[in-house]
Amino acid sequence: MLDSRVIRDLERQVDVPHVYTRAADLAAYAYDAWGASGERHLPDAVVFPASTEEVAGVVEVCAHYRVPVVPRGAGTGYAAGAAPWQGGVVLSVARMNRILGIEADALRLRAEAGVVTAAIHRRAAQAGLFYPPDPGSATTSTIGGNVACNAAGPHALRYGTTADFVVGATAVLADGRVVRVGEGGDAGDDPLLALLSASEGTLAVITEVSVRLLPAPAARATLAATFTSIDSAAGAVAEIAGSGIVPAALEFLDAGALDAVRRAGGTTLGADGEALLIVEVEGDSQAVAGGADTVMTAATAAGASSTERAADAADAARLWAARKAVSAAVAKVMIGKVNEDVVVPRDRMAELVGFTTDLGHHHGLPVVNFGHLGDGNLHATFLIDPRVPGQRARADKAAGDLFETVLGMGGSLSGEHGVGQAKLAYVERQLGPAGVELMWRIKAAYDPLGILNPGKKLPQRSSSSASSSEPAKSVSSTTAASSRPSGSMSTDRS
Numbered sequence: 001m002l003d004s005r006v007i008r009d010l011e012r013q014v015d016v017p018h019v020y021t022r023a024a025d026l027a028a029y030a031y032d033a034w035g036a037s038g039e040r041h042l043p044d045a046v047v048f049p050a051s052t053e054e055v056a057g058v059v060e061v062c063a064h065y066r067v068p069v070v071p072r073g074a075g076t077g078y079a080a081g082a083a084p085w086q087g088g089v090v091l092s093v094a095r096m097n098r099i100l101g102i103e104a105d106a107l108r109l110r111a112e113a114g115v116v117t118a119a120i121h122r123r124a125a126q127a128g129l130f131y132p133p134d135p136g137s138a139t140t141s142t143i144g145g146n147v148a149c150n151a152a153g154p155h156a157l158r159y160g161t162t163a164d165f166v167v168g169a170t171a172v173l174a175d176g177r178v179v180r181v182g183e184g185g186d187a188g189d190d191p192l193l194a195l196l197s198a199s200e201g202t203l204a205v206i207t208e209v210s211v212r213l214l215p216a217p218a219a220r221a222t223l224a225a226t227f228t229s230i231d232s233a234a235g236a237v238a239e240i241a242g243s244g245i246v247p248a249a250l251e252f253l254d255a256g257a258l259d260a261v262r263r264a265g266g267t268t269l270g271a272d273g274e275a276l277l278i279v280e281v282e283g284d285s286q287a288v289a290g291g292a293d294t295v296m297t298a299a300t301a302a303g304a305s306s307t308e309r310a311a312d313a314a315d316a317a318r319l320w321a322a323r324k325a326v327s328a329a330v331a332k333v334m335i336g337k338v339n340e341d342v343v344v345p346r347d348r349m350a351e352l353v354g355f356t357t358d359l360g361h362h363h364g365l366p367v368v369n370f371g372h373l374g375d376g377n378l379h380a381t382f383l384i385d386p387r388v389p390g391q392r393a394r395a396d397k398a399a400g401d402l403f404e405t406v407l408g409m410g411g412s413l414s415g416e417h418g419v420g421q422a423k424l425a426y427v428e429r430q431l432g433p434a435g436v437e438l439m440w441r442i443k444a445a446y447d448p449l450g451i452l453n454p455g456k457k458l459p460q461r462s463s464s465s466a467s468s469s470e471p472a473k474s475v476s477s478t479t480a481a482s483s484r485p486s487g488s489m490s491t492d493r494s
C-alpha cells in the first residue's frame, strides 16, 4: 500500500477520477499480453495523466516519495515490461491519444504517446502517405510503447523498425523535468533520441513522438506459397534473397502455427503442409510485376506445393489472415504460452525451427513457430497449461536451451519484443559484464534514484560491480529496492 500522502499528491496532479487504487481496478494493470509471460504483480496505484505537464507532475511526486513508476502504453508487450514487478505507480498514457499534426510536405506526423499505431497508419494513408512499422499488435499497441520496445513487424525487412522512423520525442525524466530530443533529421543524429529507443520505460516517460512518413507505394503484390518441408520453404527464401529483390514482407508459419489458426476457427488457405510463406512486394508497378514473378518462380523452384497471388486488396487480406491471426489463435487454443522472439542469421532459420521442434518433444510441450523469416526473427512458442504443475518450469527450461543455442548461432535474444522482466537472466550472456555495466551507467545518469521501471531490461549487477548508482532506498511504504514486494501475484519464473 502506498502512503496516503502519495495518493493525495497524485490526485492533485491528475484529478481524483484518474487515480485508481481499488484492487479490482488495479488487477488489469498487473500483467501484459494476456499474462503470457506468467508475470503478474499488482501496482499500488494506476494514474492516467492527460498531458506532458501532468506526466511531469506525477513523476515528480513519485521521485519525491521514491516510488517506482512503470510507464504503460496498451500493455501488449510480451516480456512483462509493463508489469509492475515492485509495485508502485503504473503511469498509463491511455488518455494521451491525440494526433497532434501531420505535415504532408515535410513527411512528418506528431502524436501523443498513447496514440494507437493503426491510427497513425490511417492518418498517414488519408494524406497519401505511409508509416511502415507494422507490429502485429498495431490495432492496439501505442506509438510510445513501440518506441520504448523498438517495435518491428513484417515491413521491417524492407523499411526498418520503429527507431528508423522516429525523428523526435518529448519525454519526462526521472526527476520530472521535460526534454525534447531529435526533430533535426535522422534518429542517428541525436544520441539522446536513439537512447530512448528500446529503453523499455527505464530511462524516461515518452509523452510525444514525431515520426517520418514515406510516400505510399504505387503498387503492391501479395503472394502466398505452401511447402511440404521447412527446408524447401527456406530454399525459397534463399532464392528470393539471391534474386536481388527486397520484399516488403516475408513471413512464415509452421505446421503447428497453421494448426492453431485452424483450431481457433481461422482460415489457412487450405494449407496442410509444413510451412506457409507470405510475401509482399512493393514499389512502382513495373518493379512489383517483376518482383512478384521472381517470388513465384523461386517458390516453385524450391518445391512449393501451392502458390497464390492476391487479385486485389481484399484478396491480399485473405492471404494475410492466417499470419495476422496466429498470435491470438495460439492464446486461444492453449491457455498459456512461453513466447520467445529470437533472431538468427537468416540462413540458419530452418535449422532453428528444427531445433525448437526437437526441444518441444524433449520437454513434452507442443511448439508453434512463426515470424519474420526475411530478417531471421522467429517467434518460437511453447504451449503450456499453467495449471499443470511443472509445465511453465519445463517451458522456461526449453526457452533457456533455446537462448543458449541462438546465442551460439550468433543470434540475439529479442528481435522486437524487448527484454522486460522475462529475458533478464540472459542479457549478460549476450552483452557480457562490460556491456551490462555500461547499461547501468546510462541508467544511473538518467535515473539516479532507480524509480523508472525498476527490475526491467537491466540484469542485477554482481555486488562487486554495483556502485553508488544503485537505486536509493524508498521512504514510502512501497520501495524501489530490489526485493520482490507482497503485491506479487505470480512466482512462476522467480
Ligand SMILES: Cc1cc2nc3c(=O)[nH]c(=O)nc-3n(C[C@H](O)[C@H](O)[C@H](O)COP(=O)(O)OP(=O)(O)OC[C@H]3O[C@@H](n4cnc5c(N)ncnc54)[C@H](O)[C@@H]3O)c2cc1C
Pocket: 032, 033, 070, 071, 072, 073, 074, 075, 076, 077, 078, 080, 081, 082, 093, 113, 134, 135, 136, 137, 140, 141, 142, 143, 144, 145, 146, 147, 148, 149, 150, 151, 152, 153, 154, 200, 201, 202, 204, 205, 206, 207, 327, 328, 416, 417, 420, 453, 456
Ligand atoms: C498479438 C500481438 C502481436 C504482436 N506483434 C508484434 C510485432 O509484430 N512486432 C513487435 O515488435 N511487437 C509485437 N508485439 C509486442 C508488442 O505489441 C510491442 O512490443 C509494442 O510495441 C508494445 O506497445 P504497448 O503500447 O502495448 O506497450 P506496453 O506493453 O504497455 O509497454 C511495453 C514496454 O514499453 C514501456 N512503455 C510503454 N509506453 C511507454 C512510454 N510512453 N514511455 C516510456 N516507456 C513506455 C513499458 O514500460 C514497457 O516496458 C505483439 C504483441 C501482441 C499481443
